[in-house]
Amino acid sequence: MEFGNSGSLSEDGIHLDMDRLKKGEVNLGTSIMAVTFKDGVILGADSRTTTGAYIANRVTDKLTQVHDTIWCCRSGSAADTQAVADIVQYQLGLFHMMNGKLPTTQTAAAIFQEVCYANKDRLSAGLIIAGWDERHGGQVYSIPLGGSLHKQSYAIGGSGSTYIYGYCDANWKEGMEEADAVNFVKESLKEAIRWDGSSGGVIRMVVLTAKGADRHLYLPDTDYKVRHQ
Amino acid sequence: MTSIGTGYDLANSIFSPDGRNFQVEYAMKAVENGGTSIGIRCKEGVVLAVEKVITSKLLKHGANKRIATVDRHLGVVYSGMVPDGRHFVERARDEARDWRDAFKTPISTADLAKRMGGYMQAYTLYQSVRPFGITAIVGGYDSELESPVDGEVGSGPSCGAGGKVAGKKHGGPFLYMIEPSGLYWGYYGAATGKGRQAAKAELEKLDLSGDENGLTLEQAVKEAARIIHVAHDDNKDKEFELEMSWISGHDGPTKGLHQEVPKALREEAERLAKKILEGEEDEEEEKDKMEE
Numbered sequence: 001m002e003f004g005n006s007g008s009l010s011e012d013g014i015h016l017d018m019d020r021l022k023k024g025e026v027n028l029g030t031s032i033m034a035v036t037f038k039d040g041v042i043l044g045a046d047s048r049t050t051t052g053a054y055i056a057n058r059v060t061d062k063l064t065q066v067h068d069t070i071w072c073c074r075s076g077s078a079a080d081t082q083a084v085a086d087i088v089q090y091q092l093g094l095f096h097m098m099n100g101k102l103p104t105t106q107t108a109a110a111i112f113q114e115v116c117y118a119n120k121d122r123l124s125a126g127l128i129i130a131g132w133d134e135r136h137g138g139q140v141y142s143i144p145l146g147g148s149l150h151k152q153s154y155a156i157g158g159s160g161s162t163y164i165y166g167y168c169d170a171n172w173k174e175g176m177e178e179a180d181a182v183n184f185v186k187e188s189l190k191e192a193i194r195w196d197g198s199s200g201g202v203i204r205m206v207v208l209t210a211k212g213a214d215r216h217l218y219l220p221d222t223d224y225k226v227r228h229q
Numbered sequence: 230m231t232s233i234g235t236g237y238d239l240a241n242s243i244f245s246p247d248g249r250n251f252q253v254e255y256a257m258k259a260v261e262n263g264g265t266s267i268g269i270r271c272k273e274g275v276v277l278a279v280e281k282v283i284t285s286k287l288l289k290h291g292a293n294k295r296i297a298t299v300d301r302h303l304g305v306v307y308s309g310m311v312p313d314g315r316h317f318v319e320r321a322r323d324e325a326r327d328w329r330d331a332f333k334t335p336i337s338t339a340d341l342a343k344r345m346g347g348y349m350q351a352y353t354l355y356q357s358v359r360p361f362g363i364t365a366i367v368g369g370y371d372s373e374l375e376s377p378v379d380g381e382v383g384s385g386p387s388c389g390a391g392g393k394v395a396g397k398k399h400g401g402p403f404l405y406m407i408e409p410s411g412l413y414w415g416y417y418g419a420a421t422g423k424g425r426q427a428a429k430a431e432l433e434k435l436d437l438s439g440d441e442n443g444l445t446l447e448q449a450v451k452e453a454a455r456i457i458h459v460a461h462d463d464n465k466d467k468e469f470e471l472e473m474s475w476i477s478g479h480d481g482p483t484k485g486l487h488q489e490v491p492k493a494l495r496e497e498a499e500r501l502a503k504k505i506l507e508g509e510e511d512e513e514e515e516k517d518k519m520e521e
Binding site: 036037038039040041095099106107109110111113114132134135136137138139140150151152153154174175209210 | 390399
């Protein structure tokens with residue numbers, strides 16, 4: 001296996017692979033987040049995908065649907081997170097058919113965690129699961145690198161998130177109106193994109209409520225002010 | 230059964246010309262000879278009860294339990310061949326465990342009944358096996374609370390979740406009965422075994438609708454004890470022991486768990502049952518006298 005040059009060689013010659021990506025592997029150097037609000041939950045992400053310094057895709061969709069109103073934000077290896085999301089999408093579809101009822105966000109989070117934990121040595125995937133269901137409303141679960149599972153009111157992830165911990169802590173409020181929550185996500189991601197070199201491009205969002213999934217798109221051309229699509 | 234002895238009753242997976250599977254019907258005969266089991270679903274929970282026939286004076290009282298716990302919130306009682314019932318319970322526990330492993334949440338009573346129904350049905354299909362000689366009654370209370378994900382770090386925030394649909398009921402008490410054919414239905418009250426006819430007649434008189442005026446859990450325990458006594462024929466049957474379990478919601482006496490009915494309550498229920506029965510006998514005797 002060929003490694004990138006970001007790793008270091010220890011004294012006994014063992015290669016320490018710092019970012020665990022193979023040379024040339026596509027990385028989602030990312031800013032992702034999901035927040036609960038009054039009527040449900042909102043997922044948001046930037047759109048930059050990189051292989052090293054090269055931007056492989058500037059309009060990536062990192063918000064992936066795994067069921068009607070259960071989605072996830074992907075960060076880490078593009079290949080790994082796509083594969084994991086595919087597995088969970090299949091499992092939730094099966095759950096829906098076999099049990100004749102909709103899977104809950106919790107069900108999705110549990111399956112995501114199982115896959116991430118069981119394969120923790122082989123995956124680089126940082127995921128945020130967000131979904132809406134009748135019984136529990138909007139919910140957010142975070143599954144960071146080791147495969148642990150954390151239920152949160154809101155979650156941020158990816159390399160860009162480190163720049164906005166303070167901003168989010170200061171500005172997140174319980175039970176926001178939809179417009180305010182959209183604005184909170186947008187402003188947070190704008191900051192993350194501004195400071196993080198590996199984040200950029202457009203801002204994508206998905207609003208999950210009783211009405212279903214609603215997509216938002218904001219372009220840098222208009223300073224993320226206008227909602228497109 | 231005129232077709233008996235024509236060879237169509239020798240194996241599973243062979244239908245008789247008139248569309249019957251005799252092996253399954255024979256399995257039902259095995260059930261009909263077993264001690265009576267009943268289940269009652271009321272607004273506050275589920276009660277399971279069984280008439281445990283004493284086959285030997287050397288058996289220790291209160292030992293050799295017949296009602297099994299499958300998961301924290303699930304109980305099973307059965308009539309018929311006890312070893313078959315034990316295997317059924319073992320499988321049910323496996324199913325409950327598998328569900329928890331996969332989805333990090335307790336299996337619902339309906340889902341367990343569905344899986345066990347499928348399991349019993351599979352034993353009617355193949356030459357190499359015989360159907361289960363039991364009819365099982367599955368009772369459970371599906372929590373109406375939001376259950377934490379097993380293995381989750383902490384219980385998660387109580388704030389944040391918005392957009393819940395108000396006024397919808399989730400969870401509650403459930404009762405299912407599964408027959409040797411694999412057939413299963415959900416019931417308000419279920420009875421199987423030797424005294425099932427008498428027991429069903431008694432169950433039908435109860436208000437098990439689950440609304441305001443419906444039976445309370447404690448009343449259901451007392452009714453269960455009475456019905457097992459009614460279904461028992463003192464003249465023909467051997468002596469028996471009464472075993473009862475119950476499951477309430479999280480705010481009830483068992484806190485959502487399947488548990489044996491406490492000794493004090495069981496003895497009280499049995500005392501009342503005997504008193505009522507003796508009263509009825511007295512009445513009958515009086516009637517007889519008046520007719521003389």
